[in-house]
Amino acid sequence: MGKIKKIHTPLDKKTILSLKHGDKIFLSGKIFALRDQAHLRITQLFKNGKKIPFDIKGKVIYYCGPTPAKNRIIGSCGPTTSGRMDKFTGVLLNKGLAGMIGKGSRSKDVIQAIKSNGAVYFIAPAGAGAYLSEKVTSCRMIAFKDLGPEAVYELEVLNFPLVVAVDRKGKNIYDRLQMNCK
Amino acid sequence: MLRYVEAKKIEKVVEELCFEANIFLRSDVEKALKRSCCSEKKNSISREMMEILLENARIARRKNLPICQDTGVATVFVDIGQNVVIKGGLLRDAVTRGVKASYEKNCFRKSVVEDPLIRKNTGTNTPCIMHMDIVKGDRVKISVMPKGFGSENKSRIKMMNPTSTDKDIVDFCVETVKLAGPDACPPFILGIGIGGTTEYSAYLAKKALLRPVGKYNPKKHIQKIEKNIQKRVNGLKIGVMGLGGASTVLGVNIETAPTHIAGLPVAVNISCHALRSATCKI
Ligand code: SF4
Numbered sequence: 001m002g003k004i005k006k007i008h009t010p011l012d013k014k015t016i017l018s019l020k021h022g023d024k025i026f027l028s029g030k031i032f033a034l035r036d037q038a039h040l041r042i043t044q045l046f047k048n049g050k051k052i053p054f055d056i057k058g059k060v061i062y063y064c065g066p067t068p069a070k071n072r073i074i075g076s077c078g079p080t081t082s083g084r085m086d087k088f089t090g091v092l093l094n095k096g097l098a099g100m101i102g103k104g105s106r107s108k109d110v111i112q113a114i115k116s117n118g119a120v121y122f123i124a125p126a127g128a129g130a131y132l133s134e135k136v137t138s139c140r141m142i143a144f145k146d147l148g149p150e151a152v153y154e155l156e157v158l159n160f161p162l163v164v165a166v167d168r169k170g171k172n173i174y175d176r177l178q179m180n181c182k
Numbered sequence: 183m184l185r186y187v188e189a190k191k192i193e194k195v196v197e198e199l200c201f202e203a204n205i206f207l208r209s210d211v212e213k214a215l216k217r218s219c220c221s222e223k224k225n226s227i228s229r230e231m232m233e234i235l236l237e238n239a240r241i242a243r244r245k246n247l248p249i250c251q252d253t254g255v256a257t258v259f260v261d262i263g264q265n266v267v268i269k270g271g272l273l274r275d276a277v278t279r280g281v282k283a284s285y286e287k288n289c290f291r292k293s294v295v296e297d298p299l300i301r302k303n304t305g306t307n308t309p310c311i312m313h314m315d316i317v318k319g320d321r322v323k324i325s326v327m328p329k330g331f332g333s334e335n336k337s338r339i340k341m342m343n344p345t346s347t348d349k350d351i352v353d354f355c356v357e358t359v360k361l362a363g364p365d366a367c368p369p370f371i372l373g374i375g376i377g378g379t380t381e382y383s384a385y386l387a388k389k390a391l392l393r394p395v396g397k398y399n400p401k402k403h404i405q406k407i408e409k410n411i412q413k414r415v416n417g418l419k420i421g422v423m424g425l426g427g428a429s430t431v432l433g434v435n436i437e438t439a440p441t442h443i444a445g446l447p448v449a450v451n452i453s454c455h456a457l458r459s460a461t462c463k464i
Contacts, residue, residue: 024227064251067248067253072245076250081366104364104365105364123364125235126332126454127238127454128234128250130241130242130245147303148303149293161234163425173424
């Protein structure tokens, strides 16, 4: 098990270049929590040439729909399955999105888009929402309130534990599984 | 002799069961996780992730936080003794009110949309899914299982040939786990329903998850299949979060039912490691 790298958002090119698949990371800074319906809306806004509620250039998206907070900053907030966002991800990466956090594997197209845009995909401990909520220092709803748990949240995290799943060269920790699971 | 049970009592019990299930990891699941954690190599990333899952269960318990943010669709199993009369309201309404109250009060996530295509959130996490059965006696047994969809999405069913072998069944189950891969939060618990009809096998698969992890089916020939699946699935080395290691599955629970001469339905319900349920008898 290698050393833990500490990195901050926004992610600059140099940081992304330094990340290799399998690296253990502590991420700090702002990340944006959004999932299925918000992705659908944002890509539709892009399609219609409209503005989206936050600038995604250089940002990191977290696929997450937290439980509401009860006398604390945020409720449980683990990652949701990334694969469901695959069909939207290419568009966001082409618009400058720097990174994504989720759980599970990505499609070939997404991996290609990560490579061509020099981005990165992380996985967070899945099914550990209570644990991860302790790493969140602020949480603010910033768009699509009507979507309820699927609204967009701006989170600030401190030492959020991640693993680099797909690095900027398109190297994927799950390649090994494709062999086992053939 | 008839026994009267107040609808209000059922509502309260359902409310409490939703709380218990979402906050307190089942002791059998926690034990299985601990065992699996110990079987991972020291200092490996898989070991570390398993330790995070155990720590997560402790934090959830201590801070009354949901084990997982996907507090699921509440699936409610109600076995009603046929000598029971429910007083003061409808059973379905009482269960719905209990779910609604718990999800609101405890700040669980409301993940239910009213129409599967229009997809507007109901804001209450209801309606819930209810499976009712009339049984002998004068008690009401209620189990609440909040099931997240990361793993529900990877569940599958196959109408196999009646002449299929044990190996064919095992192959289908192993293939289902391969397809789920790292997406559905391994290590898994597999609920498997064999026999019945299409919908009944799917129901059995879900219900099988209520059985404690590690408690095998009493029928020897079924137990053999359970063990076989467990062994082969762990051989896939998907591991926690797909990072490899010894634990891809924590338990395999098969339930069976009589079926038609022409068929052999097999349903596999994949549960993530956050297998949650709570049961109470009134
Ligand atoms: S699959 Fe299970 S552990 Fe994973 S996010 Fe869904 S409910 Fe939580």
